[in-house]
Amino acid sequence: MAPPLPSLRGIDRSDRIYRRVLTTFALALPLLILIILGVLLVSALPAITAFGPSFLWTSTWDPVAEVYGAAPMIFGTLASSLLALLIAVPLALSVAIFLTEFSPRWLRQPVAFLVELLAAIPSVVYGTWGIFVLIPFLRGHVVPPLKAVFGWTPFLQGVFYGNSLLAGGIILAIMIVPYIAAVSREVLLAVPISQREAALAMGATRWEAVRSAVLPYGRAGLIGAIILGLGRALGETMAVTMVIGNRHDISVSLLQPAYTMAAAIANEFSEATTHMYQSALFEVGLILFVITVVVNAIARILIWRVARGAAVGSKAL
Amino acid sequence: MKFTRFLALAALLGTAVPAAAQVTLNGAGATFPNIIYSNWMLTYNQAHPDVKLNYQSIGSGGGIRQFSDGTVDFGATDAPMTDSAMAAIKGDVLHIPTVLGAVVAAYTLPDVSQPIRITPDVLADIFLGKVTKWNDARLASINPGVTLPNQDIIVVHRSDGSGTSFVWTDYLSKVSPEWAQKVGKGPSVSWPVGLGGRGNEGVAATVRQTPGAIGYIELGYALINKMPFAVLKNQAGNWITASLESVTAAAAGGMKDMGPNTDFRVSITNSPGAQAYPAASFTWLLVHKTYSDSAKARTLVEFIWWAETEGQAKAPELGYAPLPKELRPWIQARLKSVTANGRPVWKGTAE
Numbered sequence: 163m164a165p166p167l168p169s170l171r172g173i174d175r176s177d178r179i180y181r182r183v184l185t186t187f188a189l190a191l192p193l194l195i196l197i198i199l200g201v202l203l204v205s206a207l208p209a210i211t212a213f214g215p216s217f218l219w220t221s222t223w224d225p226v227a228e229v230y231g232a233a234p235m236i237f238g239t240l241a242s243s244l245l246a247l248l249i250a251v252p253l254a255l256s257v258a259i260f261l262t263e264f265s266p267r268w269l270r271q272p273v274a275f276l277v278e279l280l281a282a283i284p285s286v287v288y289g290t291w292g293i294f295v296l297i298p299f300l301r302g303h304v305v306p307p308l309k310a311v312f313g314w315t316p317f318l319q320g321v322f323y324g325n326s327l328l329a330g331g332i333i334l335a336i337m338i339v340p341y342i343a344a345v346s347r348e349v350l351l352a353v354p355i356s357q358r359e360a361a362l363a364m365g366a367t368r369w370e371a372v373r374s375a376v377l378p379y380g381r382a383g384l385i386g387a388i389i390l391g392l393g394r395a396l397g398e399t400m401a402v403t404m405v406i407g408n409r410h411d412i413s414v415s416l417l418q419p420a421y422t423m424a425a426a427i428a429n430e431f432s433e434a435t436t437h438m439y440q441s442a443l444f445e446v447g448l449i450l451f452v453i454t455v456v457v458n459a460i461a462r463i464l465i466w467r468v469a470r471g472a473a474v475g476s477k478a479l
Numbered sequence: 480m481k482f483t484r485f486l487a488l489a490a491l492l493g494t495a496v497p498a499a500a501q502v503t504l505n506g507a508g509a510t511f512p513n514i515i516y517s518n519w520m521l522t523y524n525q526a527h528p529d530v531k532l533n534y535q536s537i538g539s540g541g542g543i544r545q546f547s548d549g550t551v552d553f554g555a556t557d558a559p560m561t562d563s564a565m566a567a568i569k570g571d572v573l574h575i576p577t578v579l580g581a582v583v584a585a586y587t588l589p590d591v592s593q594p595i596r597i598t599p600d601v602l603a604d605i606f607l608g609k610v611t612k613w614n615d616a617r618l619a620s621i622n623p624g625v626t627l628p629n630q631d632i633i634v635v636h637r638s639d640g641s642g643t644s645f646v647w648t649d650y651l652s653k654v655s656p657e658w659a660q661k662v663g664k665g666p667s668v669s670w671p672v673g674l675g676g677r678g679n680e681g682v683a684a685t686v687r688q689t690p691g692a693i694g695y696i697e698l699g700y701a702l703i704n705k706m707p708f709a710v711l712k713n714q715a716g717n718w719i720t721a722s723l724e725s726v727t728a729a730a731a732g733g734m735k736d737m738g739p740n741t742d743f744r745v746s747i748t749n750s751p752g753a754q755a756y757p758a759a760s761f762t763w764l765l766v767h768k769t770y771s772d773s774a775k776a777r778t779l780v781e782f783i784w785w786a787e788t789e790g791q792a793k794a795p796e797l798g799y800a801p802l803p804k805e806l807r808p809w810i811q812a813r814l815k816s817v818t819a820n821g822r823p824v825w826k827g828t829a830e
Binding site: 227425439 | 537539541543544561564631633638639640641662664665667668669670674676677684688
């Protein structure tokens with residue numbers, strides 16, 4: 163015999179309370195973002211009115227003369243993150259494809275575990291490792307042959323001192339590989355086995371099956387994984403500041419020191435004694451906030467378009 | 480029955496607390512003197528259990544900010560407050576020097592065993608990016624008998640704002656008109672050349688890992704890490720290696736310029752003393768001229784005077800240069816001027 167139903171009025175009231183609690187929680191986060199944006203805007207206002215839009219493209223950062231321009235940091239943030247993606251994406255996708263498609267069963271768990279372990283290492287440890295291991299290695303074994311072959315390009319001009327855009331990009335790449343690899347692996351695991359079987363049945367090799375059936379199916383998820391890594395690279399602070407050289411300068415050469423927005427804020431905020439200095443750093447924070455939002459928006463649009471494209475494609479089949 | 484006994488006990492405890500007259504003083508600021516301040520506060524608390532002192536080493540800029548906002552009872556800084564910062568709190572601040580610090584030019588030249596000598600003008604030109612090779616003719620001429628390598632000079636500076644940078648740029652501004660005009664002095668400046676390292680440890684690590692690098696760090700940090708640092712020529716024309724003695728000598732040499740009525744906001748870089756190390760500096764405690772709480776004010780003044788006298792003996796073993804004894808009457812005069820509710824709080828004169 164079924165138990166008697168509780169009174170409808172009771173359900174109605176508890177549901178109302180439940181819904182109100184959920185609504186409050188759900189709205190709290192967007193509200194928090196709006197508050198952050200508001201505080202950044204208000205705090206940055208003195209710098210915005212003093213320097214205008216030229217803050218975005220001037221390179222002087224002189225706390226003594228109180229003249230500020232954020233171009234080198236904007237450039238450094240984007241360049242180091244881009245370099246990190248260039249290195250990390252092929253590496254992370256290879257790991258993910260290997261683990262889901264080619265790896266012997268006994269190797270899967272250990273390799274996946276070790277790759278994900280990279281994400282658990284504190285940022286300051288990466289930075290220290292960068293100073294004492296990576297930079298001497300780059301100086302001794304990587305940059306000389308690179309310069310010998312590609313030294314004529316603008317990207318490898320100048321003397322390599324160690325702390326540089328290159329070192330910053332490589333550290334970032336190592337730090338974001340586990341994120342991209344872990345999410346990509348989940349995405350590829352979710353691709354139905356029938357996709358692979360269909361491709362193999364058509365006479366495709368393993369590689370052709372991955373390329374023509376598995377990867378296109380998971381496109382949206384893979385792009386999401388890459389954007390997740392990019393978001394992390396844009397905001398990373400400690401490890402980058404320890405190896406990038408912290409120089410307010412724009413140079414396309416990977417061998418020269420650079421600066422990122424997050425690093426500058428972390429370095430300079432505690433001793434920014436004047437009002438304008440603090441305000442300029444707040445404006446840098448605002449720009450970083452906007453760039454992160456724009457990157458995520460682009461990612462959303464990409465995923466949406468790719469997902470729609472895939473749906474259209476499968477319909478055509 | 481039990482309940483009333485409990486109430487009586489609670490009442491007893493309630494009255495017992497104010498009777499003990501515990502005084503708590505909170506301070507915040509410079510990281511450089513953190514070790515000796517913590518030591519002083521611990522030692523002082525053992526002799527005066529009713530006095531509780533807290534110090535947070537959040538950096539000079541943060542110390543000035545919190546002191547000005549009134550969130551702490553006293554501040555601490557490696558760079559004196561500017562006139563405009565003092566005007567913002569209506570001049571209600573005294574700078575009381577406590578110990579001395581020095582900044583040295585540490586370098587890495589694996590094949591050079593003798594200490595390198597650098598004159599002020601060459602030092603400024605290195606940091607301006609005008610002297611770029613270790614075997615530059617000007618460096619070679621002041622280092623006879625030293626085989627300097629044909630290697631790039633890589634300048635390393637602090638990327639975070641810091642009192643160490645203030646002392647260094649203050650010194651370079653005094654010895655080089657070009658530096659003063661192009662760069663100036665401050666906790667953060669626009670560096671003409673070089674790599675930025677975060678904190679003393681960041682600069683030290685980069686200097687050590689980079690052959691041909693030169694960077695400025697606190698003397699104590701260089702001594703602990705056994706890093707070679709340059710011998711500098713002082714104003715009197717003598718070659719001086721940074722040491723606790725030559726740093727104290729810098730403060731003694733700077734006394735002529737200060738005078739007994741000084742507010743102590745003076746730079747002692749490029750000091751005229753014969754044995755003075757040129758890149759030395761006071762580190763200060765920031766104290767209000769007037770307090771509303773006389774118990775707090777008196778305790779603070781008593782603690783500082785203890786630090787200026789008995790406390791100084793602790794300095795050398797902790798790696799700080801003590802103040803010259805000749806400064807004490809001037810410091811005492813400043814401390815005597817601290818008032819609470821219109822009355823001086825110095826012992827003997829109060830109430």
